[in-house]
Amino acid sequence: MEYFIILNKCAGGNKARLLWPKVEARLKQLNISYRTFVTQYDGHAVELANQILSQITHAHHSDAVVMAAGGDGTLHETLLGCIGYYATYPSESKIPIAFLPIGSGNDFARALKIPLHWDKALEQILHCSKAASLTVGxxxxxxxxxxxxxxxxxxxxxxxxxxxxxxxxxxxxxxxxxxxxxxxxxxxxxxxxxxxxxxxxxxxxxxxxxxxxxxxxxxxxxxxxxxxxxxxxxxxxxxxxxxxxxxxxxxxxxxxxxxxxxxxxxxxxxxxxxxxxxxxxxxxxxxxxxxxxxxxxxxxxxxxxxxxxxxxxxxx
Missing domain, CATH: 2.60.200.40 (Tumour Suppressor Smad4)
Structure with a gap:
């Protein structure tokens, strides 16, 4: 499994910027295959998600997950980018989204029983074996x-x-x-x-x-x-x-x-x-x-x- 991580370092009043080195150290310690894409402005996660899915498709990479690392806003933009991509390419199999809650609100994490502490949330992601279809508005x-x-x-x-x-x-x-x-x-x-x-x-x-x-x-x-x-x-x-x-x-x-x-x-x-x-x-x-x-x-x-x-x- 390879994780394509969309990281918002500004999430949680810059809390994500301080936590990310710990997250990255854990990923390296566990020899997890991952790539990081850092957002630079509002709406950037939408573009990054679209670019990531294009890369995955062209590489015929079936064993991939797009991970939104930030707050609910980062997850929101990641979802928009993914849905937008598959609206253009409806025949492609959808790559699932994971959420690492390192922002402030994290209501999505609460509702889906994702741990609010980054290490437990990351462990849950890494131990997941299949995607679940969720309702979105x-x-x-x-x-x-x-x-x-x-x-x-x-x-x-x-x-x-x-x-x-x-x-x-x-x-x-x-x-x-x-x-x-x-x-x-x-x-x-x-x-x-x-x-x-x-x-x-x-x-x-x-x-x-x-x-x-x-x-x-x-x-x-x-x-x-x-x-x-x-x-x-x-x-x-x-x-x-x-x-x-x-x-x-x-x-x-x-x-x-x-x-x-x-x-x-x-x-x-x-x-x-x-x-x-x-x-x-x-x-x-x-x-x-x-x-x-x-x-x-x-x-x-x-x-x-x-x-x-x-x-x-x-x-x-």
Missing amino acids: QYTNLDTHDEGYFTNNFGIGFDATVVHDANRSSLKNSRYFGKFSYWISVINALRTFQGFNTHVKIPGKPEDVYQNAFLVTTTNLPYFGGGIKIAPDASAYKNQLDLIIVEKPNPIQLLLFVSMIFLKRHLSLRFIHHYVQKELLISTKDSRYGQIDGEELGERTYNLKFETASYPFWIR
């Missing part, structure tokens, strides 16, 4: 007809606003204080965030309208936001997506929401709405920030179709 912008995919979630509203603010915090790239940028952004967003108009359409059913949406997240995993279990029963092994809509809570409802989420009973609250579908449509009338797997989309309105897709992952 697919979305289509119905205005532009652009398509995209996500391994974790597509969020509109509160969570995306937090991502936007945290990415602009002076603490963001600090190894020790980076996580505080997220929680400071949470507090600021709670103070200032305004609800927005959201429409949900399930094929064959009447449209649901929420005039004061606070958080709209479509996910195939239980976790978001670095370990918050927003959709407790969601699973990448199920061919479905979970949509969670939280209407803007008042202070008492907010405290209730926070309390209940730790008990995994928040979905019973009357201002929280839960859908489980293979296909659904979401549109917003007001501009709000959006995010995919923690990567910013900017502030805009949305007119989206969500569906399930699948890809092989190197997960034991």
Whole structure:
């Protein structure tokens, strides 16, 4: 087995840069065959994944794995590159993706029971013997007809606003204080965030309208936001997506929401709405920030179709 590693040294507030020498030393100690490709800018992992798969195909290399080493954003870009390649060459057998979680959020790792410590995660990868087909989210912008995919979630509203603010915090790239940028952004967003108009359409059913949406997240995993279990029963092994809509809570409802989420009973609250579908449509009338797997989309309105897709992952 040969591992083609896409490494984001900036992941986790540069934590990955410090950990990588230890990872590499372990690979050499175990005489593992690998090649490393280091990302240089946002979106570079997409290009690298495409280049790697082209090399593997031309070399007729059937015993290969593409490993994303970084955070959820690195995994997201790696998936996009791989799916993009096979969209061009649909007859080729798909090379699986492994994930070495050395970033900050690592919600994908939590959901798939990948150890969060690099040495145990690497050991699990190296002892894997076959790929597992996992569900990933697919979305289509119905205005532009652009398509995209996500391994974790597509969020509109509160969570995306937090991502936007945290990415602009002076603490963001600090190894020790980076996580505080997220929680400071949470507090600021709670103070200032305004609800927005959201429409949900399930094929064959009447449209649901929420005039004061606070958080709209479509996910195939239980976790978001670095370990918050927003959709407790969601699973990448199920061919479905979970949509969670939280209407803007008042202070008492907010405290209730926070309390209940730790008990995994928040979905019973009357201002929280839960859908489980293979296909659904979401549109917003007001501009709000959006995010995919923690990567910013900017502030805009949305007119989206969500569906399930699948890809092989190197997960034991």
